[in-house]
Amino acid sequence: MLFFKKKTTPVPLEERLVPQNLGIIMDGNGRWARKRGLPRQAGHVTGAQTFRKITKYCERCGIRYLTVYAFSTENWKRPQEEVDAIMNLLHQYLRESLADFQKENIRVRFIGDRAPLAEDIRQLMEEAEESTAHKEGMTLNIALNYGGQQEITAAARRLAERVQAGEITPADVTEESLQQALYTEDQPPVDLILRPSGEYRLSNFLIWQSAYAEFVFMEDILWPDFKESDLERAFAEFARRNRRFGGV
Ligand code: IPE
Ligand code: IPE
Ligand code: MG
Numbered sequence: 001m002l003f004f005k006k007k008t009t010p011v012p013l014e015e016r017l018v019p020q021n022l023g024i025i026m027d028g029n030g031r032w033a034r035k036r037g038l039p040r041q042a043g044h045v046t047g048a049q050t051f052r053k054i055t056k057y058c059e060r061c062g063i064r065y066l067t068v069y070a071f072s073t074e075n076w077k078r079p080q081e082e083v084d085a086i087m088n089l090l091h092q093y094l095r096e097s098l099a100d101f102q103k104e105n106i107r108v109r110f111i112g113d114r115a116p117l118a119e120d121i122r123q124l125m126e127e128a129e130e131s132t133a134h135k136e137g138m139t140l141n142i143a144l145n146y147g148g149q150q151e152i153t154a155a156a157r158r159l160a161e162r163v164q165a166g167e168i169t170p171a172d173v174t175e176e177s178l179q180q181a182l183y184t185e186d187q188p189p190v191d192l193i194l195r196p197s198g199e200y201r202l203s204n205f206l207i208w209q210s211a212y213a214e215f216v217f218m219e220d221i222l223w224p225d226f227k228e229s230d231l232e233r234a235f236a237e238f239a240r241r242n243r244r245f246g247g248v
Contacts, residue, residue: 017239019191021065022058023206023213026051028197028222035222041085046224048093052100057228059106059138061235065187066140069205073113073147087121090144094124098131105137111183112146113154141184148207155181184209192238196221196230214241 029043036042051068058066071086101108108128117125125144158181162168168177180186190206190213198219202210216234 018061018063018235019214019238020063021067021188021190021192021209022063023067023069023190023193023210024054025069025193025195025199025203025205026223026226027069027195027199027203029224031197032222032224040082041089043222043224044086044089048089050224050226052097054226054228054231055106055140056104057231059104061231063138065190066138067111067143067184067190067206067209068140069143069146069203071112071144071146072204073145073150074204076116087118091118091121091124094121094128098124098128101128101132105135106132107135107137107139108132109139109141110144111141111151112144113150114145116145139187141187143205146183147204148202149204151182152178152208179208182208189213192216192234194218194231194234196223196226212243212245214238214243 026047029047030040031043032046033040033043051070055066055068070090075086076083097108110125110129114122114125155178159168159173159177163170163173184206187209189211190209193202193206193210193213193215195201195215196218198217200217206213216237218230218234221230
């Protein structure tokens with residue numbers, strides 16, 4: 001486990017080993033705003049801008065899959081005012097990004113339980129997915145009302161229903177079939193999970209997919225301040241890791 005106290009020198013682009021599948025826990029919006037004497041919502045506004053910038057940069061770096069944690073199944077516990085502000089921002093972001101994503105070679109997918117989300121937001125999510133389905137560049141998974149435990153439970157339930165319907169037998173419940181029943185389906189495992197803001201936990205993010213992921217916790221930065229060079233520091237650290245996957 002590594003965290004950054006001081007900035008390290010960025011590694012030149014050509015020397016970087018870029019992860020194929022990256023997960024980002026976009027954390028620290030509230031603290032960023034509070035430090036400036038602003039309401040927490042202001043942090044979400046700036047955090048959303050950072051998200052757009054970093055997503056495009058990931059595509060240019062050659063990342064194949066990027067999953068960003070935007071709203072967890074636990075985030076409903078926040079004050080209603082903050083939840084409403086996040087949902088409004090999302091609505092606005094989705095409308096703007098429909099045009100924005102057209103210019104990029106990014107395929108957008110949403111992962112998480114959509115049922116509790118407002119109808120207009122669900123509609124925009126579908127539009128974003130449909131209008132970018134043909135893109136061949138990076139796949140961007142936006143985790144919205146996402147929780148790893150909810151995801152695995154829903155996958156297990158789906159397989160149980162198929163057993164009950166006589167389509168498969170209990171022996172067909174394998175790591176592969178469970179993986180296929182997750183929101184991320186046939187995507188490869190996550191290589192690297194990044195979390196700014198100084199929290200050292202997964203907070204229910206991609207718990208199945210990150211079984212062998214590397215973790216880089218960056219305690220010296222909050223998400224709204226996150227820059228391309230911070231991503232490069234994380235890639236440089238990733239390139240130094242010795243991944244053994246249980247072997248020698
Ligand atoms: C992450 O920032 C964004 C969401 C969870 C939507 P936070 O809002 O958790 O910011 P902190 O952790 O309170 O600073
Ligand atoms: C995780 O951050 C969720 C998102 C970044 C969307 P939280 O701020 O909700 O996580 P905890 O509560 O600190 O674990
Ligand atoms: Mg937080």
